[in-house]
Every structure is written in structure tokens, then in C-alpha cells.
Amino acid sequence: MAQSLVRENRILSAFLEVSRVLNSSFDLEKNLFRTMRILGDFLEMERGSVFLVDYNTRELKIVAAHGLTKEQIERGKYRIGEGIVGRVLEKGFPVVIPNVGEEPLFLNKTGSRIEKNGISFLCVPIKFKGEPIGVLSADRIFKDSAITVDEDIRVLEIVASIIAQYVILWRHYRESEQERENLKLELRGRYSLPNIIGSSDKMQEVFEAVHRVAYSRATVILYGESGTGKELIAKSIHYMSPRAKWPFVKFNCASIPEGLLESELFGHEKGAFTGAITTRKGRFELANGGTILLDEIGDLSINLQPKILRVLQEREFERVGGDKIIKVDVRLIAATSRNLEELVSKGKFREDLYYRLNVVPIFLPPLRERREDIPLLIGHFIRRFNEENKKNVSISPEAIRVLIDYNWLGNIRELENTIERLVVMSTRNTIKPSDLPINLKLPAPKNILQKESLKTGIKEIEKSMILDALEKNGWVQAKAARILGLTPRQIGHKIKKYGISVN
Ligand SMILES: Nc1ncnc2c1ncn2[C@@H]1O[C@H](COP(=O)(O)OP(=O)(O)OP(=O)(O)O)[C@@H](O)[C@H]1O
Numbered sequence: 241m242a243q244s245l246v247r248e249n250r251i252l253s254a255f256l257e258v259s260r261v262l263n264s265s266f267d268l269e270k271n272l273f274r275t276m277r278i279l280g281d282f283l284e285m286e287r288g289s290v291f292l293v294d295y296n297t298r299e300l301k302i303v304a305a306h307g308l309t310k311e312q313i314e315r316g317k318y319r320i321g322e323g324i325v326g327r328v329l330e331k332g333f334p335v336v337i338p339n340v341g342e343e344p345l346f347l348n349k350t351g352s353r354i355e356k357n358g359i360s361f362l363c364v365p366i367k368f369k370g371e372p373i374g375v376l377s378a379d380r381i382f383k384d385s386a387i388t389v390d391e392d393i394r395v396l397e398i399v400a401s402i403i404a405q406y407v408i409l410w411r412h413y414r415e416s417e418q419e420r421e422n423l424k425l426e427l428r429g430r431y432s433l434p435n436i437i438g439s440s441d442k443m444q445e446v447f448e449a450v451h452r453v454a455y456s457r458a459t460v461i462l463y464g465e466s467g468t469g470k471e472l473i474a475k476s477i478h479y480m481s482p483r484a485k486w487p488f489v490k491f492n493c494a495s496i497p498e499g500l501l502e503s504e505l506f507g508h509e510k511g512a513f514t515g516a517i518t519t520r521k522g523r524f525e526l527a528n529g530g531t532i533l534l535d536e537i538g539d540l541s542i543n544l545q546p547k548i549l550r551v552l553q554e555r556e557f558e559r560v561g562g563d564k565i566i567k568v569d570v571r572l573i574a575a576t577s578r579n580l581e582e583l584v585s586k587g588k589f590r591e592d593l594y595y596r597l598n599v600v601p602i603f604l605p606p607l608r609e610r611r612e613d614i615p616l617l618i619g620h621f622i623r624r625f626n627e628e629n630k631k632n633v634s635i636s637p638e639a640i641r642v643l644i645d646y647n648w649l650g651n652i653r654e655l656e657n658t659i660e661r662l663v664v665m666s667t668r669n670t671i672k673p674s675d676l677p678i679n680l681k682l683p684a685p686k687n688i689l690q691k692e693s694l695k696t697g698i699k700e701i702e703k704s705m706i707l708d709a710l711e712k713n714g715w716v717q718a719k720a721a722r723i724l725g726l727t728p729r730q731i732g733h734k735i736k737k738y739g740i741s742v743n
Pocket residue numbers: 435436437438464465466467468469470471472473577617620652653656
């Protein structure tokens with residue numbers, strides 16, 4: 241009696257240890273090995289092995305075993321239905337071989353039992369929701385005749401069921417880890433540039449081109465409407481290139497009178513012209529080793545175009561009023577919001593220069609062609625201007641909706657300025673549609689033009705102005721009327737006419 245109490249205590253301690261071990265981490269092999277050792281330490285069950293079905297090979301493989309060498313583990317593979325282990329899996333019932341030495345079915349694949357006599361082999365299925373997913377086996381060394389096989393099997397079945405839950409949890413864990421890995425890889429596959437927003441396909445194409453071209457010295461030309469990010473992209477090409485340590489110099493071809501352009505770009509010698517008191521380096525020299533951005537290249541005068549062509553071809557030039565040839569190593573990026581091809585056909589842009597520049601053209605899409613980026617850009621700018629102004633303003637989904645629909649002719653710059661103004665001016669925590677400037681709420685000009693007549697367009701404008709005034713004045717009609725220069729009677733009439741609900 242006392243002996244069986246001791247035994248029961250040992251069994252309970254073994255269960256406790258097993259659940260402790262399996263609760264500790266998702267290191268499958270290590271923890272199952274420790275579990276098998278517990279069987280040996282507490283219950284005189286040697287060579288405990290856990291087999292799991294490998295669903296790729298349809299084989300049972302030892303995942304962890306106590307008392308077997310690495311080679312023995314390697315050998316311990318069974319097909320479903322093969323040997324005792326294979327049969328236990330197939331049938332889903334425990335099997336006991338009372339004396340291993342007398343059993344022909346016992347394959348002893350691992351070759352671990354040299355002296356087979358006096359050993360019983362116990363084998364139970366590991367099941368989850370009634371489905372066998374593996375097998376747990378152990379050798380029982382009979383020193384104590386009081387212990388019945390039934391009891392051993394019951395103990396092993398309980399351990400097997402704890403293992404089953406652990407294995408299933410571990411599989412879920414591994415799958416989600418795998419998913420996270422895949423997601424990371426996918427995200428890495430997506431192109432990103434610091435502080436440049438764009439997850440639309442069109443911007444992703446731009447980012448991909450930037451990544452590809454940055455490392456070379458190839459001339460790049462950026463096409464895009466005003467405010468689409470040409471300068472930003474030019475800078476990121478420079479900072480991603482091996483030239484990043486050297487200067488990035490920007491030159492706007494449209495901003496300087498033609499007479500000064502040449503000396504600005506190429507520099508001048510002392511006394512080259514009235515006012516040239518000292519020798520001065522031009523932008524190309526200043527950019528040596530780095531990158532020069534020739535902005536608005538479409539506005540470059542036709543007289544200067546051959547000089548740029550020469551720098552592109554020969555990487556050399558002379559300062560104004562000098563005859564010394566200056567050699568530079570500069571990467572050229574050009575940008576324009578104009579259609580260069582059209583300028584070429586009108587004879588305003590040299591064809592040879594056009595082809596020299598057009599090595600890698602990158603087209604920056606206008607915001608209206610990638611509206612899906614607008615919410616991301618809004619979030620980006622709100623964060624930035626909150627930080628700059630030490631504010632904590634957010635924006636309502638309805639206001640975002642209005643901003644998505646607006647026809648951003650000034651593209652990202654216009655959006656950026658709008659958000660800055662909203663953040664700076666906001667007195668409330670959340671930007672609502674009523675806080676947006678009226679022009680944003682008007683139907684886009686393009687939409688008005690699509691309407692059948694001027695009358696309809698004007699009506700739309702009138703309606704949205706009334707709505708705006710009402711919103712801004714807490715729906716007090718008299719106030720809204722005053723703002724709009726209407727009498728209360730007139731506004732009442734129009735509210736009815738446009739079916740604006742005031743409640
Ligand atoms: N994808 C973007 N993500 C975040 N900010 C952007 C993005 N594109 C442009 N911006 C911001 O919008 C503003 C306008 O960009 P940028 O000056 O590069 O445009 P641009 O095409 O050179 O315009 P312009 O033709 O008027 O010179 C800048 O303040 C820039 O930081």
C-alpha cells in the first residue's frame with residue numbers, strides 16, 4: 241500500500257514536471273527530450289521516444305528520444321503501418337509488447353536493445369481531436385512486479401495528450417512565425433525611401449527605378465508636374481549613391497537671367513566682365529564629386545544648351561573669361577515639368593541634348609493619379625507638423641475623404657501646405673470637414689466642366705458655399721447669411737432650394 245502511494249506520488253510529480261517543461265518555451269526538440277528524460281527519472285521508463293508524422297514524407301520520425309544516440313535517432317523512421325510504431329499510428333490504439341525478445345513484429349530499427357529480454361515495449365498514439373499525429377513509446381524495465389501494464393499505458397496516454405497539445409500549439413506558433421518572416425520579406429521587397437511616401441503602384445515603380453539607378457553615374461531626367469516631388473527624388477538618388485559624401489548642388493535654370501546663367505554654372509575668372517572682381521567657381525565645380533540637379537531644364541536657353549551638352553559628353557568646361565579647361569566628375573540629374581519632346585519638335589530644345597538627358601527617364605505621377613497615397617501623405621504631414629508646432633492634432637475620416645476627392649493641381653506641395661495651415665491654425669484636437677478651406681469642398685473644376693452647363697456648375701458652388709457658411713457658424717442661418725451677404729430670407733430660400741437639411 242505504502243509502495244503504491246509512493247508510486248502515485250511519483251506519477252503526479254512526473255506530470256507536473258512534464259507540464260512545466262512544455263510550458264517553458266517553443267523549443268520543440270529540447271522540451272520533448274526533457275520530457276522523455278522525466279519518464280526515465282521518475283517512472284523507470286527508458287528510451288522514451290516521440291515520433292511525429294512528417295506530412296511531407298508521410299513517415300514517422302523520431303523528434304526526441306532519451307537514451308538513443310544521434311545515429312539511432314536517424315535510423316528511427318517508420319512508414320505508416322510499418323512495425324509496431326507504424327501500426328499504433330495507423331490504428332490509433334496503444335500496443336504493449338510484454339517481452340520484446342519474443343515478438344517478431346518488433347523491428348528494433350534503432351538497434352538499441354541488444355539484450356531484449358526483460359524489457360516490455362509500450363507504445364501509445366499521440367492524438368489531437370481524435371486524429372493520431374504521432375506516437376510515444378518507452379521501454380519498461382520490470383524491476384517491480386506490482387506495477388501493471390494498464391497503469392503504465394494510462395500514464396503514457398496522459399503524457400501523450402499533453403504532448404499533443406504542445407505539438408499543435410508549437411505548429412501554430414511556427415506557422416505564425418513563418419508568416420511574420422514572409423511578411424517581413426514581402427515588405428523588404430517593397431521599395432521604400434526615407435521620408436518619401438508612396439505605396440501606390442506608380443510610386444513603387446518610381447522607387448524601384450531610384451533604387452536601381454542610384455548606384456550608377458547614369459544621367460537621370462525627372463518628369464513631373466509642379467509639386468510632385470522631383471527635387472525630393474533627385475536628392476534621394478544622390479544620398480543613396482556612392483556620391484553621398486560629396487555635394488548635392490541644385491540649380492534652377494528658370495530663375496536666373498540668361499546673361500548670368502553661364503557664369504553661375506561654370507564660374508568666371510577675375511575681370512571676365514564688369515563686376516567680376518574675383519575668380520568664382522560655378523555650380524559644376526562646386527558639385528565636383530557629387531550630383532548637380534538642373535531644375536526646369538526645359539527653360540534652359542537654347543544658347544546655353546550646347547555647353548551643357550559638352551559637360552555631359554566631355555565632363556569639362558571653361559570658366560567665363562578663362563581658357564583653362566576644368567575637368568569635373570559630376571552626375572547630372574535634370575528635372576522638368578514641361579514636355580521636352582514637344583519643345584524639341586518646336587525647335588526650342590536641342591534634340592541631341594534631349595537624347596543625352598533622356599538616359600533614365602523617371603515619371604512622377606500627379607497626385608490625382610494615385611489618390612490611394614493621399615491618406616498616407618496626410619498622416620505623414622500631420623505627424624511632421626504636430627512635431628514642428630508641438631501640437632497633437634488629428635484629422636477625422638470625413639475630412640480625409642474630402643481631401644482625397646480634391647483635385648490637387650499643386651500636387652504634394654499643395655497638400656503639404658494645406659495640412660501645415662490646418663495644424664497650425666487648429667484650435668480643436670480634431671480637424672473636421674468644417675475646418676477645411678472652402679475651395680477644398682468645391683467640386684473639382686474638372687467635375688464642374690463635366691456638368692452639362694455653367695448654370696449647374698454655379699449652383700454646385702453656391703450650394704457648397706452655403707453649406708460651408710452654415711457649418712462654420714454652427715448652423716445659425718442668420719450668421720451664415722451675413723457672411724455670405726444674403727438676407728435671412730434669401731438664405732432660407734436657398735436652403736430649401738438645395739434641399740440642405742438643417743436640424
Ligand atoms: N512622396 C512624397 N512624400 C512626402 N513628401 C513629398 C513627396 N513628394 C513631395 N513631397 C514634398 O512636397 C513638396 C514638393 O516636392 P518637390 O519640391 O520635390 O517637388 P517638385 O516636383 O520639385 O516641385 P516643383 O516643380 O514645384 O519644383 C516638398 O516639400 C516635398 O518634401
